Amino acid sequence: MKEEHSERAGGTESTRRSFLNNLWIGLGLVALAEIVAVAFAFFRANRSRARQVDPEAIVTAGDVDKFVPNSVTAFVRGRFYLARLKDGGFLALSRKCTHLGCTVPWVEKELKFVCPCHASAFDITGNVIGSPAPRPLDIYPVSIENRIVKVDTSKVIKRSEFRAEQITQP
Amino acid sequence: MMPSQHEIPERLNLLQRIWYSIFPDAHKAQKERRDYLRLLNTLVLHFRPKVVQERTLRFNLTWGLGGMALVLVCLLFATGMMLKFAYQPVPDRAYESVVQLQDDVLFGQLVRNIHHWSANILLIVVFLHFLRVFFTGAFHSPRQFNWIIGLTMFLAILGSNFTGYLLPWDQLAFWAVTICTGMMEYIPGVGEGLQQLILGGRDIGPSTLSNFFAIHTAVIPACLIVLMPFHFWRVRKAGGLVVPRPPAENPSTKGEMVATIPNLILRELAVAAVLIALIMLVSIVFDASLGVKANPGLSPNPTKAPWYFAGMQELLLHIHPLFAVVVIPLTIVGALIFLPYFRYEANTGGVWFVSYRGRQMAVVAAVTATVATSLGIIVDEFLIDFVAWIPAIPPVVSNGLLPAAIALAAVVGFYVLIKRIYNATNNEAIQAAFVLLLCSFLVLTIIGIWFRGKGMALVLPWQFGISG
Ligand code: HEM
Ligand code: FES
Numbered sequence: 001m002k003e004e005h006s007e008r009a010g011g012t013e014s015t016r017r018s019f020l021n022n023l024w025i026g027l028g029l030v031a032l033a034e035i036v037a038v039a040f041a042f043f044r045a046n047r048s049r050a051r052q053v054d055p056e057a058i059v060t061a062g063d064v065d066k067f068v069p070n071s072v073t074a075f076v077r078g079r080f081y082l083a084r085l086k087d088g089g090f091l092a093l094s095r096k097c098t099h100l101g102c103t104v105p106w107v108e109k110e111l112k113f114v115c116p117c118h119a120s121a122f123d124i125t126g127n128v129i130g131s132p133a134p135r136p137l138d139i140y141p142v143s144i145e146n147r148i149v150k151v152d153t154s155k156v157i158k159r160s161e162f163r164a165e166q167i168t169q170p
Numbered sequence: 171m172m173p174s175q176h177e178i179p180e181r182l183n184l185l186q187r188i189w190y191s192i193f194p195d196a197h198k199a200q201k202e203r204r205d206y207l208r209l210l211n212t213l214v215l216h217f218r219p220k221v222v223q224e225r226t227l228r229f230n231l232t233w234g235l236g237g238m239a240l241v242l243v244c245l246l247f248a249t250g251m252m253l254k255f256a257y258q259p260v261p262d263r264a265y266e267s268v269v270q271l272q273d274d275v276l277f278g279q280l281v282r283n284i285h286h287w288s289a290n291i292l293l294i295v296v297f298l299h300f301l302r303v304f305f306t307g308a309f310h311s312p313r314q315f316n317w318i319i320g321l322t323m324f325l326a327i328l329g330s331n332f333t334g335y336l337l338p339w340d341q342l343a344f345w346a347v348t349i350c351t352g353m354m355e356y357i358p359g360v361g362e363g364l365q366q367l368i369l370g371g372r373d374i375g376p377s378t379l380s381n382f383f384a385i386h387t388a389v390i391p392a393c394l395i396v397l398m399p400f401h402f403w404r405v406r407k408a409g410g411l412v413v414p415r416p417p418a419e420n421p422s423t424k425g426e427m428v429a430t431i432p433n434l435i436l437r438e439l440a441v442a443a444v445l446i447a448l449i450m451l452v453s454i455v456f457d458a459s460l461g462v463k464a465n466p467g468l469s470p471n472p473t474k475a476p477w478y479f480a481g482m483q484e485l486l487l488h489i490h491p492l493f494a495v496v497v498i499p500l501t502i503v504g505a506l507i508f509l510p511y512f513r514y515e516a517n518t519g520g521v522w523f524v525s526y527r528g529r530q531m532a533v534v535a536a537v538t539a540t541v542a543t544s545l546g547i548i549v550d551e552f553l554i555d556f557v558a559w560i561p562a563i564p565p566v567v568s569n570g571l572l573p574a575a576i577a578l579a580a581v582v583g584f585y586v587l588i589k590r591i592y593n594a595t596n597n598e599a600i601q602a603a604f605v606l607l608l609c610s611f612l613v614l615t616i617i618g619i620w621f622r623g624k625g626m627a628l629v630l631p632w633q634f635g636i637s638g
Contacts, residue, residue: 100348103469117345
């Protein structure tokens with residue numbers, strides 16, 4: 001059919017035809033880009049909804065004096081442990097094992113966290129004392145106002161090692 | 171053909187008169203029935219050629235595996251649609267709705283069992299089908315692209331099993347999916363973003379369940395509905411299946427052709443009937459497991475990946491996650507995709523295991539891999555600790571790159587060596603390398619499923635009554 005036309009109408013027709021062809025291809029590409037953009041926006045929106053600030057994100061742990069030095073208290077709803085170190089400073093540790101994400105229980109007797117899944121172990125500061133976990137437990141920011149300890153569970157802080165400045169002193 | 175009133179037989183009882191009032195043409199019984207049959211036949215022949223090579227009908231070419239996969243997919247669609255009426259994809263209701271289905275719905279447990287067993291058996295059947303296609307050389311031209319379609323479906327079915335694993339929302343499901351998605355964090359650069367996209371957040375929660383539900387019940391079924399007919403059409407376009415022949419025979423010898431109906435169709439129906447009966451039997455006798463409800467605060471010990479990921483999980487215990495879950499699996503999938511496009515001396519379509527020498531080499535490869543992998547695991551468990559031996563370099567290198575490089579060197583060394591010793595063709599040597607990796611994978615999987623106990627310590631299966 002194409003040949004028939006160009007024979008009849010000669011050069012101008014065929015350039016017009018190829019222009020129209022290109023136009024179609026161009027329109028098709030625009031439509032494709034739109035679809036991709038819509039899909040992208042859709043999944044982004046989906047994600048940010050999940051990330052929305054949760055009113056329960058800031059957990060009020062309680063009075064400073066409630067926590068004995070060198071002890072660990074579990075906060076089940078907030079999914080973290082509040083550790084009070086020997087020097088009286090606070091550290092909020094994520095309970096998620098940095099190996100593959102199991103929940104690590106605190107073993108009171110041995111004063112360490114031991115992961116039930118592949119036996120990683122962490123000390124009270126979250127430092128790795130037994131492989132395969134590659135890095136210390138993540139931490140959350142701790143703030144102390146009027147001797148009330150608060151933990152912001154919306155901000156996870158990854159770290160490669162325990163350092164003194166991660167501790168919040170009362 | 172004009173139906174005319176006066177052809178209706180005179181003496182009719184009431185039932186017949188009602189029947190014919192509904193189906194006025196039905197009295198032309200005999201002839202019409204033949205027409206329906208012909209209609210059915212032509213319907214079948216839309217998907218099938220009129221005649222097929224007599225030799226391709228032999229059971230020991232296909233083992234009926236492709237057809238079984240199709241039957242299982244159909245069973246999964248049927249039972250899956252039923253389950254959808256009972257299941258509620260939110261964390262507070264998911265587990266309860268499954269319990270309710272099992273306890274209160276008539277045949278609810280049976281339907282769940284059929285879905286469960288079909289899904290697990292499908293993985294095995296598709297894997298065996300993949301092996302038979304490889305070992306009969308059915309990936310050579312003109313079937314190269316169908317191999318790729320097949321691989322895509324295989325990945326889709328893995329994805330389907332995995333997303334379905336979470337849905338019952340019991341402890342087993344929750345923690346298996348936790349550690350499997352935890353593996354993604356190790357993908358450099360994009361890992362964390364990808365993980366959060368799939369989980370719909372940082373932890374497994376309501377968004378994860380709805381994502382998995384959508385993938386499991388819509389995305390993957392849609393892909394399969396498109397890919398399966400494509401796969402079958404390509405089989406037909408390739409002129410049917412590979413024609414089985416002994417290694418020495420000239421591939422161009424033409425065999426006898428026989429009619430598809432009834433020769434092929436009856437065989438397929440027989441396989442389907444036996445398979446469905448078996449699935450029913452298994453589903454009546456064995457219930458799909460349902461543990462206690464998921465508890466995000468308590469990881470069970472041991473926490474294991476689903477059985478089809480047990481090989482990867484085992485690998486993870488030995489080498490750095492970057493290599494265990496990213497580099498090695500991607501290399502293997504990549505190699506499988508390009509497998510039909512390597513340079514081969516001969517198109518061995520239809521010959522089992524390439525040649526007689528190919529068979530010998532395959533056996534050598536199988537024995538080598540089984541012994542070496544088992545020994546390797548035991549030695550690594552008790553003796554080797556690269557991280558402690560060479561503390562100067564980061565674990566990614568000492569426990570990742572180094573062992574991975576050793577493994578790669580072993581595979582390449584084996585390939586070169588066996589090729590030289592047997593003076594083999596590429597076909598034979600590549601098959602031997604494939605068998606080597608296959609058997610290593612099987613050993614890893616078996617150890618991961620049956621020989622890992624509390625804290626993932628190496629145990630004997632009878633010491634710990636745990637199965638994947
Ligand atoms: C849902 C999964 C699958 C289904 C339902 C399926 C179904 C089938 C069926 C019914 C056949 C006809 C012959 C036979 O029964 O063996 C076939 C042939 C074939 N399949 Fe699959 N298959 C699947 C997955 C795969 C996979 C994973 C591969 C390999 C990567 C693959 C590659 C092939 C090839 C190359 C043929 C042609 C074989 C020949 O000509 O002899 N398929 N498939
Ligand atoms: S998840 Fe904790 S050690 Fe593997």
